[in-house]
Amino acid sequence: MKMNKSLDQKIGFSLIFSMMLITLFFLGSLVYFIAVRGAGIISWQFLTDVPREAMTKGGVAPAIVGTFYLMLGSVLVALPLGVACAIYLCEYSPKKTIVNLIRISINNLAGVPSVVFGLFGLAVFVKFFGFGVSILSGCLTLGIMVLPNIISASQEALIAVPQSHREASLALGATQWQTIKKVVLPGSLPGILTGVILSIGRVAGETAPILFTAGTFYMRGFPKSPLSETMVLPYHIYALMTEGVHPEFQVKIAYGCAFILLILVLLVSSFAIILRQQQRSRYGI
Amino acid sequence: MGKSDIHKKIFAVLAFSSLVFLIGITIVLFKEGLPIFRIVKPLNFLFGKYWYPTYDPPDFGILPLILGSLWVTAGALLVCVPLGIGSALYLNELAGPKQRAFLKPAIEILASIPSIVFGFFGMVVVAPFLQKLLNIPVGLTAFTGSLILGVMATPTVCSIAEDALSFVPKSFREASFAVGANRWQTLVKVTLPAAGSGISTAVILGMSRAVGETMTVLMVCGGAAVIPKSFFEPVRPMTATIAAEMGEAVTGSPHFQALFAIGMILFLVTLVFNIAAEIISRRFRLKLGLGR
Amino acid sequence: MESELKIRLETVNFFYGKQQALKDISFEVYKNKVTAVIGPSGCGKSTLIRLFNRMNELIPNTRLEGKIRLDRQNIYEPQVDVVELRRRVGMVFQKPNPFPKSIFENVSYGLAVNGIKDRDYLAEKVERSLKDAALWKEVSGRLYKSALALSGGQQQRLCIARALAVEPEVILFDEPCSALDPTATLKIEELIQRLKEKYTIIIVTHNMQQAARISDQTAFLMLGELIEYDLTNKIFTSPSKKITEDYITGRFG
Numbered sequence: 001m002k003m004n005k006s007l008d009q010k011i012g013f014s015l016i017f018s019m020m021l022i023t024l025f026f027l028g029s030l031v032y033f034i035a036v037r038g039a040g041i042i043s044w045q046f047l048t049d050v051p052r053e054a055m056t057k058g059g060v061a062p063a064i065v066g067t068f069y070l071m072l073g074s075v076l077v078a079l080p081l082g083v084a085c086a087i088y089l090c091e092y093s094p095k096k097t098i099v100n101l102i103r104i105s106i107n108n109l110a111g112v113p114s115v116v117f118g119l120f121g122l123a124v125f126v127k128f129f130g131f132g133v134s135i136l137s138g139c140l141t142l143g144i145m146v147l148p149n150i151i152s153a154s155q156e157a158l159i160a161v162p163q164s165h166r167e168a169s170l171a172l173g174a175t176q177w178q179t180i181k182k183v184v185l186p187g188s189l190p191g192i193l194t195g196v197i198l199s200i201g202r203v204a205g206e207t208a209p210i211l212f213t214a215g216t217f218y219m220r221g222f223p224k225s226p227l228s229e230t231m232v233l234p235y236h237i238y239a240l241m242t243e244g245v246h247p248e249f250q251v252k253i254a255y256g257c258a259f260i261l262l263i264l265v266l267l268v269s270s271f272a273i274i275l276r277q278q279q280r281s282r283y284g285i
Numbered sequence: 286m287g288k289s290d291i292h293k294k295i296f297a298v299l300a301f302s303s304l305v306f307l308i309g310i311t312i313v314l315f316k317e318g319l320p321i322f323r324i325v326k327p328l329n330f331l332f333g334k335y336w337y338p339t340y341d342p343p344d345f346g347i348l349p350l351i352l353g354s355l356w357v358t359a360g361a362l363l364v365c366v367p368l369g370i371g372s373a374l375y376l377n378e379l380a381g382p383k384q385r386a387f388l389k390p391a392i393e394i395l396a397s398i399p400s401i402v403f404g405f406f407g408m409v410v411v412a413p414f415l416q417k418l419l420n421i422p423v424g425l426t427a428f429t430g431s432l433i434l435g436v437m438a439t440p441t442v443c444s445i446a447e448d449a450l451s452f453v454p455k456s457f458r459e460a461s462f463a464v465g466a467n468r469w470q471t472l473v474k475v476t477l478p479a480a481g482s483g484i485s486t487a488v489i490l491g492m493s494r495a496v497g498e499t500m501t502v503l504m505v506c507g508g509a510a511v512i513p514k515s516f517f518e519p520v521r522p523m524t525a526t527i528a529a530e531m532g533e534a535v536t537g538s539p540h541f542q543a544l545f546a547i548g549m550i551l552f553l554v555t556l557v558f559n560i561a562a563e564i565i566s567r568r569f570r571l572k573l574g575l576g577r
Numbered sequence: 578m579e580s581e582l583k584i585r586l587e588t589v590n591f592f593y594g595k596q597q598a599l600k601d602i603s604f605e606v607y608k609n610k611v612t613a614v615i616g617p618s619g620c621g622k623s624t625l626i627r628l629f630n631r632m633n634e635l636i637p638n639t640r641l642e643g644k645i646r647l648d649r650q651n652i653y654e655p656q657v658d659v660v661e662l663r664r665r666v667g668m669v670f671q672k673p674n675p676f677p678k679s680i681f682e683n684v685s686y687g688l689a690v691n692g693i694k695d696r697d698y699l700a701e702k703v704e705r706s707l708k709d710a711a712l713w714k715e716v717s718g719r720l721y722k723s724a725l726a727l728s729g730g731q732q733q734r735l736c737i738a739r740a741l742a743v744e745p746e747v748i749l750f751d752e753p754c755s756a757l758d759p760t761a762t763l764k765i766e767e768l769i770q771r772l773k774e775k776y777t778i779i780i781v782t783h784n785m786q787q788a789a790r791i792s793d794q795t796a797f798l799m800l801g802e803l804i805e806y807d808l809t810n811k812i813f814t815s816p817s818k819k820i821t822e823d824y825i826t827g828r829f830g
Contacts, residue, residue: 009469013379019371020388023443026436027395030406084299092293093637094300104563105304111490111559112310112552113497115524119531119548120306123313127536144306151303164674168736171630172687172743173664177292182690183676198397205399208499208524212531234401234500241408241504251409258405262398269397273390 031262038259041252047260050220057249060257062219066230067264069135069223070142070214071200077143079196082150090158091180110148114208117145121213136226138214145209146199153195157188160279190279197272201265207234217243233261314552318545321345330546336510336521338530338540345543347550349512353520356513357430357502361495364435366488369442373484376443377450378472389447396440404504407433412505419517425507427520433505434495442491449483449569450476482569486562493558497551499524523547580607583747583777584629589643591624593636597801598624602643604796604806606747611769611778613792613809615785617824621801622781623671626749629779630666631659647747664691667745671752673732675724675739680707680716683724683735687743702742710738711768730761737768748772750780754787766791785825789813797821 045059052058085106089099121141131137161184169179207215215235223230240254321330325345333346372392376385411433412424453476461471477484507519508529521529527544534541584606591599599621606612614622627633628645631652644651652662664687675683682689684703693699703720707713712734716727724735733753740748750769754762769778769791782788788795788809795809797816805812805821816822 006467009467012469012473016371016375017379019368020375023368023372023392023436023439027398027440029410030398030403030436031395033406033410034402081299081302084296085302088293088296088300092296094297102300102303104560105307107563108556108559109303109307111493111497111555111562112307113499113524113555115497115499115527116310116314116548116552116555119317119527119545120310120313122531123317123545124309147303147306162674164670164672165676167632167635167668167670168674168676168739169686169690170635171632171663171668171670172690172739173660174687174690175660178690180292182686187677201397205397205401207399207401208528211528234399237401237405238500238504241405254405255409258402262402265397265399265402266394270390270394273393277390 031266034255034258034262038255038262041256042259046256050222051218060231060233060236060253060260062222063231063233063236063257064260065222066135066214066232067204067234067261069230070138070210070232071203073135073139073226074142074146074203075196075200077139078147078150078199081143082147082195083154083192085147085151086154086158087180087184090155091176091184106148106151109144110152112145114145114206115211117141118209118212120144121209126213131227133212133214133216133229134227135214135223135230138210138230138232139226141209141213142203142206145206146202149199149202150192150195153198154188154192157191157195158184160191161187190275194272194276194279197268197275201268201272204268205234205261205265207238210235211238233257233264237261310552314545314549318542318547318549321539321542321546324539325543330543331550334512336526338534338543343539345539347523347526347543347547349510350521350523350526350547351550352512353427353506353510354496354522354524356427356516356520357434357506357522358492358495360427360431360516361434361438362488362492364432365438365442365491365495368435368439369487369491370446370484372439372443373446373450373487374472374477376447377476378468389444392440392443396444398437400437400498400500401504403433403437404501407501407505421517423507423519425505425519426517427506427513428516430502430506430520430522431516433501434498437498437501438491438494441494442487445487445490446480446484449480449487452483453479480569482565486566486569489558489562489565493555493562496558497524497555499528503528523551527551580610582606583608583648584779585646587644587646589628589641589645591621591628591633591642592640594638599628600801602798602803604803606777606779607794608777609773609775610793611773611780611791612794612796613788614779614781614796614798615783615788615824616798616804618783620798622783622798623751625798626751626779626781629747629749630663630668632668634659664743665745666747666749667740667743668749668751669733669736669740669753672756673729673736675727675732675735677723677725679721680724680727680735681720684738684742686739691743703738706738706742707735709741709772710734711764712738728761730757730764733757733761733765734768737765737772741772745776747777747779750778750782752781752783755783762787785813797824799824 047059048061049059050062051060088094089102118141121137125131125137125140126133165183165187166179169183210232214230215232216229217239219231237254237257240250244250330345330347332348333344334348335344335346336349337344376388380388407429412429415429416424457475457479458471461475502522503525506522506525508521508525509519510521513520527547531544534544582605586603589599589602590597614625616622624633633639641653645653676686681703684706685699688699688702704713707716712731715731724732727735754765766787772778792809795812796806797804797812805816805818812821813825
């Protein structure tokens with residue numbers, strides 16, 4: 001009896017241990033391959049030059065710049081909306097039915113496939129509002145896509161501000177808005193920032209929503225206005241692998257782009273996750 | 286008084302933005318997608334076996350695309366459920382505090398690797414490898430897609446499942462140890478069932494992610510819009526179809542409408558998944574007395 | 578007894594949803610006196626004191642019946658500005674709750690939200706309030722350091738200074754010493770004794786000796802009902818009700 005007991009435990013534990021190992025092996029080999037084959041491609045010229053000679057030479061600077069534009073722009077769209085929504089839900093204690101309605105819409109919005117956001121952006125921003133395939137359309141589309149993340153992170157941050165701080169402020173004769181502005185928001189800023197950084201990481205890697213709203217395969221220069229289309233790293237990788245006539249050169253460039261993108265996203269999200277862990281342990285969550 | 290009311294109203298209006306966008310997405314998809322049903326009957330659209338949108342006359346049957354999505358999603362689940370839940374159990378039960386403190390955030394960070402990078406990796410490393418290993422004509426198949434998609438969804442499933450496991454009160458496990466059960470028995474018979482619906486939420490969300498995932502399947506599934514006969518043939522899931530063809534579809538043309546209609550179906554499917562996940566996770570919280 | 582009337586409760590009932598927390602409470606609070614509210618935990622002491630600055634309104638689904646008059650004006654009438662009311666009725670909470678800001682910003686907070694920007698005036702007010710709260714000597718050299726670096730007792734005196742800075746007429750103390758050690762408690766008690774020269778004070782406490790030491794009037798509350806209200810001396814020496822005597826002699830609660 002006792003033998004059996006420890007035997008099933010041994011088998012079971014080795015099973016879940018191997019699951020963990022396989023997971024780490026797969027993810028690790030992805031990072032390894034891209035790092036090993038991509039790092040060699042990176043050079044000063046690759047990072048700073050525009051593409052030349054039908055994408056066989058030069059660099060990918062416009063794609064890097066375009067990626068940053070989209071990261072920044074989508075946050076500008078999502079941050080005010082997301083924080084306002086979180087403030088309303090957490091600070092103004094609306095009726096339960098309203099809270100539930102908004103919460104359900106946030107959860108469902110979070111689950112919409114990214115390519116569907118692309119369709120929405122195409123129909124609404126590109127065509128209906130006439131922004132065309134542009135940085136603006138891309139930022140709006142991506143902004144709506146990351147809105148649920150920003151809301152959840154802001155809510156978590158607002159809840160972490162002790163209720164006693166709100167009470168102290170109100171008891172001193174501050175209005176509710178003053179309390180939010182001077183006590184609640186400053187207290188929740190680090191948490192909101194974490195959510196923003198995580199969302200930025202997500203925006204950097206998203207491709208499907210910008211396929212038909214912002215991205216272009218090949219540009220000889222940099223985007224000049226919010227209404228011009230732009231190269232972006234993830235779309236560029238896709239285009240290099242599926243279009244063009246010099247695959248032998250293009251794969252190398254794609255490795256370089258994938259490496260930059262991977263480093264960018266991993267750095268951004270490690271930063272955010274480490275920050276979040278520090279905050280959580282500080283508030284004892 | 287009046288002034289704070291103004292702020293409240295502004296916030297209230299902005300708070301409804303998510304709802305507005307959700308309704309907006311619904312309206313757009315229906316408005317652009319429904320007209321296709323003037324050309325094809327809904328049943329012929331859903332169950333038509335041929336997808337030749339650019340032929341003359343065109344065929345708009347999306348059964349191959351639906352089956353493509355189904356195969357790849359099912360395959361991905363076979364990968365990400367055991368890997369994700371197994372890893373979550375490992376983190377929850379076997380990993381020491383130090384290991385856990387490293388692995389848990391590491392897995393969360395790996396969850397942020399963009400799908401395009403997975404797609405690229407699948408295309409340049411995994412597909413050629415599998416092609417040689419299995420001696421098949423092309424490496425870009427439903428199998429490759431499932432594998433990559435499954436690995437990609439694993440960190441997400443693992444994180445959510447681990448959260449659910451760690452919500453299970455210690456007292457449950459202590460009660461089990463007290464009657465002489467060992468750690469494995471406690472894990473399988475007490476902790477896992479107690480976290481059961483939390484884990485099903487993880488699986489459903491993983492599935493929802495797999496169905497909606499675009500770039501990976503676009504790059505590694507091979508892209509053939511025919512009904513697959515085996516796992517080792519190329520397929521073209523719904524998301525990949527939209528992404529690949531929207532660029533060449535003329536605005537307002539039947540092809541354009543058909544792609545929006547596919548988007549509409551995708552949207553409805555993921556909506557059902559998300560509502561199911563919502564209901565299950567609410568029940569889970571009630572069961573463990575976590576409230577709300 | 579020629580004390581001036583400051584606050585008057587007229588048959589106050591209070592509900593959390595359907596549950597009644599306070600039943601038919603009527604009594605009077607006098608100006609420049611310390612009024613203590615005692616009773617076993619869960620009797621509604623904190624609920625009662627939070628009625629005076631309408632803090633209970635922050636909790637959804639609560640309802641009040643009856644009137645609470647501050648200088649004859651019913652503070653629950655619709656035209657009363659709750660922000661203005663809270664400037665007149667200050668509050669010090671159970672656990673010290675300084676904002677994560679500097680000491681100066683904490684004390685000047687109430688003035689700043691009133692729109693006062695004059696640096697000199699603010700500085701003068703902050704110094705005066707800290708002196709009144711017996712904290713000036715300890716913090717005068719580090720006004721711009723974080724308030725969170727202070728000890729628990731200092732934090733609570735900072736919170737008192739913060740309440741004083743807005744020049745309220747009434748100050749509510751909701752078990753102000755429950756999180757403090759005996760030395761810090763003693764300092765706060767001395768402070769309250771001095772503050773009553775300028776302010777009307779209502780204090781909730783679960784510590785009967787504290788009520789006996791510092792208050793002039795005592796209200797004894799049980800299960801949401803006001804059992805007895807009288808001069809503190811009388812309550813603690815010859816209470817008129819048996820149940821009060823049982824409580825203050827420690828037979829229950």
